[in-house]
Amino acid sequence: MSFVKDDAIAPLPFLTDDKGKLTDFVNPAYDTWIQQEQMVLSWINSSLSSVVLATVARLTSAHSTWVALEKCFTSPNHNRILQLRSELFRTTRGDSSIADYSDKVNVIADNLALFGSAIPDSDLLGVIMNNVGPLYESTVAFAHSLKYR
Known part of the structure; x- marks a missing residue:
């Protein structure tokens, strides 16, 4: 739920050196975070009908997809x-x-x-x-x- 609510804070994509300066080395924690976030997005998308999926297919994060679904379905239109x-x-x-x-x-x-x-x-x-x-x-x-x- 932290990915859906946008509470999961992404680690920096690259590691920092002793002085706090970004390096060229990829942060393994960031890779793990991205994999988990995309897995949650995949779970959401796989639970949608094709008609509903078409309305959120362009979105790339679990949070943005969830917000779009909330806007679409929480208030009766x-x-x-x-x-x-x-x-x-x-x-x-x-x-x-x-x-x-x-x-x-x-x-x-x-x-x-x-x-x-x-x-x-x-x-x-x-x-x-x-x-x-x-x-x-x-x-x-x-x-x-x-x-x-």
Whole structure:
């Protein structure tokens, strides 16, 4: 957490001599610090969906990435919620596979949940079932019959 909160103070990149003057020798403690900081950044990035990762991909430190994520997700942005809900209900399967389509819908639903506006599973199922197309009519009928039991 010290890397995320920016409490971890980086050692000098180069060693100093007896007089406190920087030398050309790399400080091993600095190398260790950089490795740890980049590992934390990697952990954060690997936990993000591709959509969210795209918003922080250019950032190079754990702290700056964390701050950007906080700004994005800590205060509900009503316009963004409305945009995501609209996108969810406008997303159609088109030529994509069922797996790709459901992944797309789930990413939008996950982002809505991050903004504190989760879509109930039954509504999400309705969106998916209404957009999978005629090839899956029997699957849709079966899912609807299960829903109303």
